[in-house]
Amino acid sequence: MPLQSKLRSSGPALVAATLSLSVLVAGCSSGGDAAPVGLDAVGAASDEVTVPVTAATTEILDPGAEPRAVVQLRPTQGTRQQSQLVTTATVTQQIDEQAPQDFSNPEMTMPLTALVTQAATDTTPATTIDLTLGTLTTADPDTTALLEPATGSHAGFTVDVSGAITALRLRPDPDAENKARALIEQAFFQAVYRAVAFPAQPIGVGAVWRIHQQVMSAVALDQTTTATLVARDGDRLTVDVQVEQTPQSPVFELPNGAGTLNVDAYSLHGSGTVVLDLTAPLPVDGTVTVEGSQSYSDPADAMHLRQTTREQVRWTS
Secondary structure, three states, X not given: OOHHHHHHHOOOEEEEOOOOOOOOEEEOOOOOOOOEOOHHHHHOOOOOEEEEOOOEEEEXXXXXXXXXEOOOOOOOOOOEEEEEXXXXXXXXXXXXXXXXXXXXXXXXXXXXEXXXXXXXXXXXXXXXXXXXXXXXXEOOHHHHHHHHHHOOOEEEEEEEOOOOEEEEEEEOOOOOOHHHHHHHHHHHHHHHOOOOOOOOOOEOXXXXXXXXXXXXXXXXXXXXEEEEEEEEEOOEXXXXXXXXXXXXXXXXXXXXXXXXXXXXXXXXXXXXXXXXXXXXXXXXXXXXXXXXXXXXXXXXXXXXXXXXXXXXXXXXX
């Protein structure tokens, strides 16, 4: 099947291994709502759906200066935090010498009220966080209107004491359209895969460690985040991060059984700084930006698909 036919058959949207997302955004030249893979299952019922997140492992490269201590995220039950998550996702696609197409989403600002409903204990080393969404806004009035029914809806994280998010809970509003749900889900996945996990061993200022995590999408990706503890003031820690992704497979599986593309080239990397308070459920500040380019070809013909991608996650409290 030629590349253009595969794209048309792959459903309503862009065929892309969208950045670090563990979902695949769909889209085609005929338009339609973009929706991550799995969103139909989420949107099929108004009940909460739990999406597992692949485990993160850590490897210390430098334990840092004395004094050193084990860093654990342990907010107490009942802790509330007002926060704001701002995300962007830019994707530009070109087939051969055709005109480039822009499948980007506008920057979205998501006010959040976080509540710790279950604190970590020695027997259950995980924190359960409920998230209530405020009024979501973008620079595009039509998209903002589309997001309006989501105000007051809920989501949630399960976070282990290292700070790694182990599960994402989604409770879609039954009145929200698929595109709105897709934007919200995408924003949360961006946040999930930018979480900082601390090693189980004691570290001090200047410590450097690697965080390894598999990001599942149509192309299975290995993500390596190199983290550096640049400052600590009591429970407040500032961490610099360098992010890189590499594909596990040279083949890209198209959605809806439309076939495969060869992964000819894949590059994605970025950096940023995250500020964490060990007594708060969400980051208190920080920005992480990743960008890259990807090139795919159809094994059945000589057509090529090229795309550039950029993603940013920003936290403020």
